[in-house]
Amino acid sequence: MNNALKTIISYGLWPALLAGCLAVTVFGMHIGHGILVFNIAYLSLAVTLFFTERLMPFEKSWLGNDGQLMADLCHTAFNKGAVQVLIAVGAAFGIAEAFASDVGGHLWPTHWPLAFQVVLGLVMIEIGLYAAHRLAHEWPLLWRFHAVHHSSKRLSFINTGRFHVVDTVASIALSQPILFLFGAPIEVFQLVSATTAFIGMLTHCNVDMKFGWIAYIVNTPTLHRFHHSKKLVEGNTNYGENLMFMDLLLGTYYNKPNRPSANIGINEPMPDNFLGQIAQPFRRRPVQNQNLSEGSV
Numbered sequence: 001m002n003n004a005l006k007t008i009i010s011y012g013l014w015p016a017l018l019a020g021c022l023a024v025t026v027f028g029m030h031i032g033h034g035i036l037v038f039n040i041a042y043l044s045l046a047v048t049l050f051f052t053e054r055l056m057p058f059e060k061s062w063l064g065n066d067g068q069l070m071a072d073l074c075h076t077a078f079n080k081g082a083v084q085v086l087i088a089v090g091a092a093f094g095i096a097e098a099f100a101s102d103v104g105g106h107l108w109p110t111h112w113p114l115a116f117q118v119v120l121g122l123v124m125i126e127i128g129l130y131a132a133h134r135l136a137h138e139w140p141l142l143w144r145f146h147a148v149h150h151s152s153k154r155l156s157f158i159n160t161g162r163f164h165v166v167d168t169v170a171s172i173a174l175s176q177p178i179l180f181l182f183g184a185p186i187e188v189f190q191l192v193s194a195t196t197a198f199i200g201m202l203t204h205c206n207v208d209m210k211f212g213w214i215a216y217i218v219n220t221p222t223l224h225r226f227h228h229s230k231k232l233v234e235g236n237t238n239y240g241e242n243l244m245f246m247d248l249l250l251g252t253y254y255n256k257p258n259r260p261s262a263n264i265g266i267n268e269p270m271p272d273n274f275l276g277q278i279a280q281p282f283r284r285r286p287v288q289n290q291n292l293s294e295g296s297v
């Protein structure tokens with residue numbers, strides 16, 4: 001591959017994949033099959049990243065089998081199920097409608113173009129997502145659950161959904177209700193959720209890409225590799241889920257030219273299997289959590 005083509009691909013791949021997935025999802029919503037088409041786009045992104053990770057890996061040593069494939073897939077499925085239950089319970093009790101009508105049903109700028117409304121939604125939920133993520137690192141009780149995600153010894157699109165279900169529910173509880181509170185339409189809610197899902201998978205992928213100024217606006221694999229570092233000066237940074245403005249405002253943004261270490265993970269024990277990982281936060285800890293004890297941001 002010649003250098004010019006390589007540069008175009010390494011800068012253009014991330015925006016092209018995100019834009020492509022979003023365009024397909026919007027089309028799906030337009031024809032009345034939003035959820036089905038979103039799932040097709042999400043699976044297609046996973047397949048694309050599977051091959052791209054092998055064609056242009058950031059870290060070759062992360063391509064091998066880490067023995068966590070089944071655990072990663074179980075966490076992903078369990079989280080997806082839990083989110084569906086939350087949505088079903090919310091719908092059954094009319095929580096969203098009650099929020100919207102009683103509090104701020106008329107505040108949302110429904111007259112804006114849909115893309116602007118989605119950007120507004122992403123900005124609004126980022127405040128809660130940042131708070132939830134930073135609390136998960138700085139509050140020992142929540143770190144117990146978030147440690148499951150950070151126990152991964154490699155980054156790949158496969159471990160995008162490797163979160164303890166309590167971690168996922170806490171993150172959603174602190175972020176999504178604000179959209180209901182302001183009366184955001186369902187299509188904005190769906191597109192904000194879809195964007196978060198696509199960016200999440202792209203953030204974890206092991207593909208060698210470059211970003212330039214984009215990394216000051218959105219979360220990228222480069223920024224997130226620093227977040228998974230064992231070095232606290234790198235690891236307790238870049239809490240943003242989709243957007244980076246909270247990290248920039250609060251001084252936790254970290255983006256240096258040095259290559260982040262491939263030796264990622266946590267300094268405490270974590271069971272190898274899914275059920276053990278689900279139970280681990282509820283056990284007494286024999287080892288002090290170094291991620292907290294060595295000084296948080």
Ligand SMILES: [Zn+2]
Nearest residue numbers: 133137146227
């Ligand atoms: Zn984290």
